[in-house]
Amino acid sequence: MPIRTIFFDLDDTLYPKDSGVWDALRGRIAQYMHEVVGIPEAEVQPIRELYLKTYGTSLRGLQTHYAIDAEAYLRYTHELPIEQLIAPNPALDALLSQLPQTKYIFTNSASYHAERVLRALGVERHFAGILDVREMQFHSKPHPFAYQLAFERSGTAASQALFVDDMPVNLAAAKQLGASTALVGSGEPDPAADVSIARVEQLIEAMPALVELPHG
Numbered sequence: 001m002p003i004r005t006i007f008f009d010l011d012d013t014l015y016p017k018d019s020g021v022w023d024a025l026r027g028r029i030a031q032y033m034h035e036v037v038g039i040p041e042a043e044v045q046p047i048r049e050l051y052l053k054t055y056g057t058s059l060r061g062l063q064t065h066y067a068i069d070a071e072a073y074l075r076y077t078h079e080l081p082i083e084q085l086i087a088p089n090p091a092l093d094a095l096l097s098q099l100p101q102t103k104y105i106f107t108n109s110a111s112y113h114a115e116r117v118l119r120a121l122g123v124e125r126h127f128a129g130i131l132d133v134r135e136m137q138f139h140s141k142p143h144p145f146a147y148q149l150a151f152e153r154s155g156t157a158a159s160q161a162l163f164v165d166d167m168p169v170n171l172a173a174a175k176q177l178g179a180s181t182a183l184v185g186s187g188e189p190d191p192a193a194d195v196s197i198a199r200v201e202q203l204i205e206a207m208p209a210l211v212e213l214p215h216g
């Protein structure tokens, strides 16, 4: 079954883990938990790890235990110096130009963060849309609701969808629904991934059939 739609994760997928963006975001989340929610500094990290394990995101955990305002949380945590951390990526631009599929950003972040990252990379023109955590009604990946939303919004069957993500848990959920998966990061094989690549720019190398889809 040919792949007709590709859902790209944003953070640590379209730019490398060592860019500093995700570290900066983690720093803002920790700051929010301490300064806004009032969690003692020493407890921030263990609580964050517990939330990630239990709920998938810090936000979901904070909503559950502290009834925080999600919009305020997203605005606070996404105040990041993106343009200082991410440079235009012509190789990524070239890769996306070669892929005939419809492309979406599928992210547990906020859409305005995604837009800013895509602009900094110089690749925003390639995407048909951004499915963010608010669109998911805060049922972040790997919650099945997020994937149903992705299929419905794009009008794509799972069997014709490819998910590209740096987190195996997000790909495992997609695979279980019948989609194809590409893991970006270590390049090591993973049971959740059909292919595993170190950088997103290697996607066509790893899945050459992607470029064979006739346009239209």
Ligand SMILES: [Mg+2]
Residues within 6 Å of the ligand: 009, 010, 011, 012, 013, 165, 166, 167
């Ligand atoms: Mg990611």
